[in-house]
Amino acid sequence: MAQINLKEIKCVPYQPVEVHQGYTDHSLHINVSNNKIKICDIEEKIKQKFIGGKGYDLWLMWHAVSGTTRWDDPENAICIASGPLGGVPGYPGGGKSIVTTISPLTGAPIDSNVGGYFGPYKKFAGFDVIQLEGRAEQDTVILIDGIENTIKLFHAESIPGDAYELSSALTHHFDEKKPGNVSVVTAGPGAENTYFGCLNFSWWDAGRKRVRYKQAGRGGIGTVFANKKIKAVVARYGTISMKNNQPADPEALKTVTRAYAKEITTLDPKQNRMALVGTTHLVPIMNDHDCLPVHNFKFGSHPEGKVIGEETYEHLFDKGFDGCWKGCAVACSHGVKDFSPLTGPYKAQKVFVDGPEYETVAGCGSNLGIFDAHTIIEINFYCDAYGLDTISVGTSIAFVMECFESGQITLDHTGGMDLSFGNRFNALELVHQMAQGKGFGTIVGKGVRRMKEIFVRDFGADPDFLQDIGMESKGLEFSEYMTKESLAQQGGYGLALKGPQHDEAWLIFLDMVHNFMPTFENKAEALHWFPMLRTWFGLCGLCKLPWNDIVPEDNKETAEPAKVIKHVAWYADFFSAVTGRKVGPDDLITMSEAVYNFQRIFNLKMGYGTREHDTVPYRAMGPVTNEEYESRAERYDTQLKETYGMDITAMDTQAKVAALRSKREEQYELLKDAVYTRRGWNSNGIPTVATVKRLGIDFPEVLKVLEANGVV
Known part of the structure; x- marks a missing residue:
């Protein structure tokens, strides 16, 4: 000790x-x-x-x-x-x-x-x-x-x-x-x-x-x-x-707690097996649906994706109860016992590693071209020990690797390190350098947005290319989902208040796979209620996973299966039982709206919070390079011909990339308009006075910020 x-x-x-x-x-x-x-x-x-x-x-x-x-x-x-x-x-x-x-x-x-x-x-x-x-x-x-x-x-x-x-x-x-x-x-x-x-x-x-x-x-x-x-x-x-x-209604609290816990222990083994494999169950699902980030979000799947998924971690995770709160039935916080790092200060020692979860596997694995579970676990361990966010670490190193492979940076800039995709030991070396504040790691540790500036200013990199492939929005690195084929998830990332993090709006499956939201209005509606429910969990001190990662057996038969309305009703009962404040499912949305809009205005107070800040790099929308386009040529050709009615006979790949880009960027701007309207914001993405009054957050200091930004 x-x-x-x-x-x-x-x-x-x-x-x-x-x-x-x-x-x-x-x-x-x-x-x-x-x-x-x-x-x-x-x-x-x-x-x-x-x-x-x-x-x-x-x-x-x-x-x-x-x-x-x-x-x-x-x-x-x-x-x-x-x-x-x-x-x-x-x-x-x-x-x-x-x-x-x-x-x-x-x-x-x-x-x-x-x-x-x-x-x-x-x-x-x-x-x-x-x-x-x-x-x-x-x-x-x-x-x-x-x-x-x-x-x-x-x-x-x-x-x-x-x-x-x-x-x-x-x-x-x-x-x-x-x-x-x-x-x-x-x-x-x-x-x-x-x-x-x-x-x-x-x-x-x-x-x-x-x-x-x-x-x-x-x-x-x-x-x-x-x-x-x-x-x-x-x-x-x-x-x-x-x-x-000291709940207002102890018996009602016991009833809803037992019902929810029983459902999870009954259904989780039949569905995602989170009590056994945690969120690693997502790896093969994302890989199968072309949503797993590979090589800095360039591709969405890889033949070796299965070797870093649930089948592998099921055998690596230590057996036993893994809840991060007392008696949680989901129990998804798994870890690896007696793991021996190959590098760093714990080299050859036996340690316990908390994780990895899906985001770490994808960000520090497939997105770096690393398909080795041991390396991913070691990166996970050192990020935790050093106090580093695995998502930002993975997305930042992925950006560096693509810059290296495309010639935007060289060995002279990296201190002699070959940072090609898949170079697992140099990826680990970067983690150690970041923690120590040494070498090229000091630059990587500043994040993607600042790296873009440094690479252009000091290394002569192409600013337009870096803007397209630098996977950050609002300065925050992307969490680990491919969004090229999900306009709703592009909005979920670009319109998220804090930046591209999936906890605010995870719509990729509902949009891409289930096609629950085919129109702009459907997408805008989902980009209203989904962030509100996720916000509500953050208001009350709850985890988001039980809501929609384990669903009732009859959920598909309900009017709005995307909302998992049975669970939302249970959450309303839970809130009422504890606080004595009687609420229904719709009230959860209204409760969250006030805080959500307040946070948007807080962003405005700090100099952000307008339309220009709700952008995403083009790679989040579509293929940046000819290589990306040609890897999914049949898909993209079909869209140009059937969705957009274009004659592509005489087009080479570069022309097709440009044509698709024009259409997709236009679609994203239209989505912004639809979401702003649904949320009660003006065309610049600012909540209107009518909206803040409706929500009861028309405090003098709030109105002052709105007025300073031309909203009266």
Whole structure:
């Protein structure tokens, strides 16, 4: 066990507030610049309008920052909340935290939904949401102790560097006898040296007697955490039961919890087997439907795709319960036991690896041309240990590899590393360099948007080509789905508030495979309700997977199978049972609309949030190169002839690429128009005054931002 030396610098006792119907109605504010600790009441009107979770985070952040605040300014806040439904044991996916900050990658609010026990422990200790701000002079550890009812700040005088060692050491340090009472949030050295650092949220795996981890990955939240010199935030709490949330209707809560858990344990083995293989079940599905990113999203499938899918990981994952919250029936947080890395500081040691999940397999595997499960697991392990987002790591390295193969960068630029697709050891070397802030990795760690600028300015690369193949939007790297043949998913990425992350709108299957949304209006409607439901999970402290990754057996027979309406009704019952606020399925959409539109206006406040920022690189829409077109020539030729009525007889491949591009870019702009109209936004993508009034978010400061952008 790694040794630590913490010097207590402040201790504030507090009188804990019991949770009532899912809420404590209190927030905790810690400024690490001056070590001030403040506990505040949450107003009833804010509770009613912003619900909890992501809503509370955004409200606190709005008042913490100005329109000119940068990610590394001390006033930039990191806010962590769960929600009124967070912490119900046994309810599938009921242990989530939602983290927000101003992103180093995008300059706008970023949010990440993450498992582990921290969110519930923090709430039961007395706080619906915590806000961290300032910048400490030296490494700081924060303890929220819900057993002894104290908030403590420590200077870390001796502490492990990586997230794995640190989380384990702090868990045992703060409760050696009952490590299950402790959850740790920490980053790692990679977060200090890149723009896409992640946060690891821990829980104690009693069966394996070890600390386990989930990641708040997207947008560089860990980078902000490290910049503030916060080494860890620790929550400590004791026994958990359904009584902790003091639900309004305990019997109704038991009924809906049992029904949902029973359905999942019955149907998951027949459907995606997530309790056995997690999200790796998606790999062969995506590969079969030409949606698995290969070679920087150039292609959508590969003959070797099956060797990095569920059949492989089913044998590699350690057997046992793998829920990242108490009693979650989905239990999809699998890991690999006694894994021996081939490189880096853990070389030849036996370690436990949490993951990989689909995004890591696709991003750090197929998208890099790496079809070796061992390498993917090793990249996964080091990204977690270093505090690096595997999605941004994978998409950034994929961009570098295509730039290398196309001659945009050379060995002179990479420090002599051959970064061709499939070069697995140099991909690992880049991960180590990023974490250490050394070599070519320092450039890769800045993310795709900044790499495009550097490659053009310093290396003479072609700016138009880099713009087409650099898979980022709003500054955030794409998550790992091919969208060329799904206009709805192109919109799901380009119109997402924080950037191209699938958790806001995952429409690719509903659009491409099931053809549930053939018209612009259908797509626009889906791009309204789908993000609203996903937002609602973030307001309440819930996981998104149980909603539509496991579906009722009669779901296809319902009027709107895409919505999985039986589950939506259960979520409404769940909310009503805990909070006493009676809602139906349609109310979940309305509740989310207020927060969703508020976040769009928050983007506007920070200088973003208009039509020009809702773009995607052309590769997300169609083939950039002749090679891409010719790999799917029959498909594209048919579309040009039958969909667009073009005579292509005399066209060479380059002319066909240009013709298809013109049509697809036009379609994307039309989709924007349809979505803006459905959402109640103007043609520039800004919510109208009528919309904010309808939603009850017409606060003076909101109207002021709209007015400054010509909306009155």
